[in-house]
Amino acid sequence: MANSRKRGFSKGALGTSLREAGLGYAHLRSLGTPKSGRQAARAGDAALMRRIYCEEVLDTAAGLAALDELAALAEGAPICLLCFERDPAGCHRRVLAERLAPRGFVVSDLFG
Template sequence: MKKPRLFTIGYEGADLDRFLTTLQDAGVAVLADVRAVALSRKRGFSKSALREALSQREIGYDHFIRLGTPKEGRQAARAGDAAMMKRIYCEEVLTTPEAEEAFEQLADLAQQQPVCLLCFERDPAICHRRILSDRLRDRGMQVVDLTVV
């Protein structure tokens, strides 16, 4: 039996059209937004605009707000302290019942169709989506990190 495929992507430095084409070319059915705050200074990447652009490409959108990194974690990441961001995320977010429930919903969705985790950070190794994708990999999913070129 083929493993379900999970994608991850960051939009840092990305052009919206190329971003959407990357998702489409990979066969993504649903973009799972794992940002705590689904707003962006980058045009087209705020929740409503992104949802609309995705729908025009027949890609679904779901915001998993409870899986987002809190402000302190985002500040640590911006300061270059990925270890602190990961500690905050694992200890303060993933241990909550709300995050556990959201993670199970995400896992169920990803078992049913190709899902892509979205956050800002271009490099998945220093983003909380790596933590989420590793946990889903442990459940038998094949993980592919997408890069917008």
């Protein structure tokens, strides 16, 4: 189960809220950042987070399959990648965006 440190953003609450608003929701757990990667991100070490994320997630068979699943979702409609990390430069979303770009996807970072 995906728990969030931000109220209302845990998997269940977020999914319910989005469905009530008429939006789809898919939790791709296999594309999450491992604990060691989250610790590196919190410590401000984006390079270490990126290395951990690529080695332990994206450069595995399961990670590649999950990236294909994400790409399939994005082929049908715009999607939004969410993470606790505000700055995409230090987040796994940037790595995902970089992996999706050669497949023809355009990524925009949104800030409040």
